[in-house]
Amino acid sequence: MATIVSVLALAHAPGATGWLDRAPVHEQEALIAGYAAMAKRLHESRPDVIVGVANDHMLNFSMNNVPDWCVGIADQWQGPAEWFRDWVNIAPYRVAGHRALGRAIVQGCAQRGFGLAFAEQLEFDDNWSVPLHFLTPAHDIPLVPIHMNCVLPPMPAPARCLAFGRVLGEVIRAWPSDARVAIMATGGLSHDPGGPKYFEVDEAFDRGFMDLLAAGDSARVEREVSLERMMAAGDGGTVELLAWLVAMGAAGDCPADNIFYVPSVPLRCGMGGMAWNLPL
Amino acid sequence: MATIVSVLALAHAPGATGWLDRAPVHEQEALIAGYAAMAKRLHESRPDVIVGVANDHMLNFSMNNVPDWCVGIADQWQGPAEWFRDWVNIAPYRVAGHRALGRAIVQGCAQRGFGLAFAEQLEFDDNWSVPLHFLTPAHDIPLVPIHMNCVLPPMPAPARCLAFGRVLGEVIRAWPSDARVAIMATGGLSHDPGGPKYFEVDEAFDRGFMDLLAAGDSARVEREVSLERMMAAGDGGTVELLAWLVAMGAAGDCPADNIFYVPSVPLRCGMGGMAWNLPL
Amino acid sequence: MGIMQTDRTLPTNRLIFEGRRDAALRARFGSELEALMSEYGLSEPEKRALREIDIRALGDMGVHPYFLPQITRLFKGAGYNHNQSDAAQLYARKMNIQE
Amino acid sequence: MGIMQTDRTLPTNRLIFEGRRDAALRARFGSELEALMSEYGLSEPEKRALREIDIRALGDMGVHPYFLPQITRLFKGAGYNHNQSDAAQLYARKMNIQE
Numbered sequence: 001m002a003t004i005v006s007v008l009a010l011a012h013a014p015g016a017t018g019w020l021d022r023a024p025v026h027e028q029e030a031l032i033a034g035y036a037a038m039a040k041r042l043h044e045s046r047p048d049v050i051v052g053v054a055n056d057h058m059l060n061f062s063m064n065n066v067p068d069w070c071v072g073i074a075d076q077w078q079g080p081a082e083w084f085r086d087w088v089n090i091a092p093y094r095v096a097g098h099r100a101l102g103r104a105i106v107q108g109c110a111q112r113g114f115g116l117a118f119a120e121q122l123e124f125d126d127n128w129s130v131p132l133h134f135l136t137p138a139h140d141i142p143l144v145p146i147h148m149n150c151v152l153p154p155m156p157a158p159a160r161c162l163a164f165g166r167v168l169g170e171v172i173r174a175w176p177s178d179a180r181v182a183i184m185a186t187g188g189l190s191h192d193p194g195g196p197k198y199f200e201v202d203e204a205f206d207r208g209f210m211d212l213l214a215a216g217d218s219a220r221v222e223r224e225v226s227l228e229r230m231m232a233a234g235d236g237g238t239v240e241l242l243a244w245l246v247a248m249g250a251a252g253d254c255p256a257d258n259i260f261y262v263p264s265v266p267l268r269c270g271m272g273g274m275a276w277n278l279p280l
Numbered sequence: 281m282a283t284i285v286s287v288l289a290l291a292h293a294p295g296a297t298g299w300l301d302r303a304p305v306h307e308q309e310a311l312i313a314g315y316a317a318m319a320k321r322l323h324e325s326r327p328d329v330i331v332g333v334a335n336d337h338m339l340n341f342s343m344n345n346v347p348d349w350c351v352g353i354a355d356q357w358q359g360p361a362e363w364f365r366d367w368v369n370i371a372p373y374r375v376a377g378h379r380a381l382g383r384a385i386v387q388g389c390a391q392r393g394f395g396l397a398f399a400e401q402l403e404f405d406d407n408w409s410v411p412l413h414f415l416t417p418a419h420d421i422p423l424v425p426i427h428m429n430c431v432l433p434p435m436p437a438p439a440r441c442l443a444f445g446r447v448l449g450e451v452i453r454a455w456p457s458d459a460r461v462a463i464m465a466t467g468g469l470s471h472d473p474g475g476p477k478y479f480e481v482d483e484a485f486d487r488g489f490m491d492l493l494a495a496g497d498s499a500r501v502e503r504e505v506s507l508e509r510m511m512a513a514g515d516g517g518t519v520e521l522l523a524w525l526v527a528m529g530a531a532g533d534c535p536a537d538n539i540f541y542v543p544s545v546p547l548r549c550g551m552g553g554m555a556w557n558l559p560l
Numbered sequence: 561m562g563i564m565q566t567d568r569t570l571p572t573n574r575l576i577f578e579g580r581r582d583a584a585l586r587a588r589f590g591s592e593l594e595a596l597m598s599e600y601g602l603s604e605p606e607k608r609a610l611r612e613i614d615i616r617a618l619g620d621m622g623v624h625p626y627f628l629p630q631i632t633r634l635f636k637g638a639g640y641n642h643n644q645s646d647a648a649q650l651y652a653r654k655m656n657i658q659e
Numbered sequence: 660m661g662i663m664q665t666d667r668t669l670p671t672n673r674l675i676f677e678g679r680r681d682a683a684l685r686a687r688f689g690s691e692l693e694a695l696m697s698e699y700g701l702s703e704p705e706k707r708a709l710r711e712i713d714i715r716a717l718g719d720m721g722v723h724p725y726f727l728p729q730i731t732r733l734f735k736g737a738g739y740n741h742n743q744s745d746a747a748q749l750y751a752r753k754m755n756i757q758e
């Protein structure tokens with residue numbers, strides 16, 4: 001059976017690669033150090049494959065049929081999608097996929113009550129391009145990308161995201177393989193692309209959210225995190241922290257470390273990352 | 281505000297038009313009389329538009345992204361889809377759509393927590409072709425088809441179908457129009473296309489189901505109808521009675537009349553229909 | 561078998577899904593089945609089962625049950641599909657059930 | 660405005676969705692906007708608002724907020740999208756908010 005060797009969650013906002021030089025030097029340094037610390041946590045866990053969970057940003061799923069979650073099952077991925085290259089300022093890259101694990105996730109989740117979409121082709125924007133740039137710049141760890149709907153109402157509620165994460169973890173652990181699997185949620189923290197808080201960051205919300213998750217009590221998270229509260233902190237973007245709840249569900253109720261946090265108005269996003277302390 | 285003037289539910293199995301002559305004469309007569317009685321209920325309500333709810337039969341939505349419900353918003357529809365013409369033995373027909381109502385349903389349901397897919401093109405098989413052949417042979421009442429996932433697990437549970445029906449009814453009644461709207465669910469009753477009960481009909485289940493719905497107590501329906509029970513009566517087909525639960529939700533808790541029931545092994549389906557007695 | 565065992569990602573499910581929607585593809589079921597199965601990435605066991613219209617094996621591999629009689633109709637014709645029709649009888653025989 | 664007011668079926672949402680995925684379509688935003696808007700079935704109010712990059716009006720009609728700064732980038736360029744960039748400043752001005 002496969003082993004989940006690390007569970008991480010981190011921001012993916014495009015400014016981190018697209019216009020980092022426009023942030024004050026102390027923000028730049030904190031961000032670079034923060035991503036480096038996240039990379040260290042990932043690599044110390046020696047993963048064979050990464051299962052990612054992130055906002056689709058309405059890039060692959062037109063509003064005519066938006067799934068809550070879609071698993072990429074292709075053998076190979078490439079990014080960034082053409083129009084996003086200038087924006088994220090990242091050169092074209094390829095990264096292997098993992099068809100067997102992708103298919104196992106679709107099948108196992110269906111039998112446990114989650115009907116996931118799946119795809120052979122998915123365009124990547126900042127959701128994977130930015131975190132992979134910092135965490136696996138050689139793009140040498142296969143990725144099973146799970147794109148989710150974080151921003152087109154109705155989104156899956158926090159409790160449902162936690163429940164999906166639990167099932168995802170169960171399915172991965174039941175997968176007949178000796179693979180070491182990392183789970184990486186990307187997105188958030190507070191930001192509001194296209195909304196009235198486009199040029200604001202909600203530091204109090206972000207720190208409270210990270211502290212809440214770090215405590216490792218999912219029942220409390222279900223009580224205290226609501227879509228309404230997330231939307232109030234930026235309805236076009238903050239809600240992609242739903243992906244972090246999937247990660248928490250997969251980790252189980254164990255505490256996590258807050259690795260870094262940089263509230264950056266020049267990057268138009270609260271930038272941060274955390275890593276769960278999985279039971280050995 | 282629009283008015284819901286009738287709510288109907290009836291079987292759509294292809295044998296009714298495809299090979300009715302292979303059924304005993306008493307079945308043929310009961311079926312023809314039954315559909316005629318359903319047509320009478322529909323036309324007496326003088327609808328301007330029909331909102332239909334039926335199994336998509338995995339015809340329009342590939343397993344890679346299956347919505348629970350998809351609303352057809354086109355101005356015009358045609359059927360039967362080419363490969364199904366011989367099967368249902370129905371000549372090509374056209375029927376008007378109703379874009380404004382289709383769009384209002386998508387928008388109103390999204391704001392009430394149901395994220396519906398929508399489509400400009402939908403292939404029709406027996407789901408609409410058979411009931412329209414009997415109820416509106418001139419195809420002269422515009423149709424808003426809502427295709428649903430009844431057979432690819434996980435399907436929406438009975439309680440969710442009832443809840444969707446309630447919201448659908450609310451959205452239609454809130455639609456700013458003086459239109460008279462009929463709701464027509466199609467599908468069922470017991471049948472098992474592709475399963476071990478392909479050549480069986482479960483009359484006891486069917487009569488129990490119709491009596492239960494006719495009593496008009498949705499709380500009792502939620503308690504007594506389960507996916508498991510429906511699947512036990514034919515897992516490839518009986519589950520499309522979920523569409524009848526949507527109709528019941530839209531009707532509200534009022535009693536219904538069982539109009540006809542013919543358990544037909546030659547048609548490989550329990551054939552029946554009911555009509556709700558809406559409060560005036 | 562049964563709908564709960566459906567394998568959504570099984571290539572045969574995509575082939576059958578598309579075959580019902582596309583007349584050109586359907587024509588190839590008769591004339592170019594081998595090429596078609598390779599294009600859709602069917603595994604060897606899937607190919608064998610489809611070649612032999614072994615619908616029980618297809619069901620066991622995760623083809624949706626609703627597609628199984630449609631497969632017999634793709635090969636035997638969809639019209640006048642009563643219980644004694646070629647398509648329905650092929651289904652009954654392969655599944656070893658009686659009408 | 661806000662994500663809760665999104666109109667999923669609004670033609671402009673489909674045009675922006677596809678514009679980000681299709682370079683040929685994107686090129687036509689500059690050269691053939693009128694034809695493009697007609698092909699996609701935009702209403703007259705949608706056409707006026709997109710022509711004038713009136714993103715507040717577009718938001719009020721149900722364009723998803725996430726698409727709004729993307730519209731400014733479709734017209735003004737997506738690269739080096741910092742707060743003083745043409746695209747971000749156009750957004751700020753049209754929405755009457757300050758960086």
Ligand SMILES: [Fe+3]
Nearest residue numbers: 055187188240
């Ligand atoms: Fe994002």
Ligand SMILES: [Fe+3]
Nearest residue numbers: 335467468520
């Ligand atoms: Fe059916």
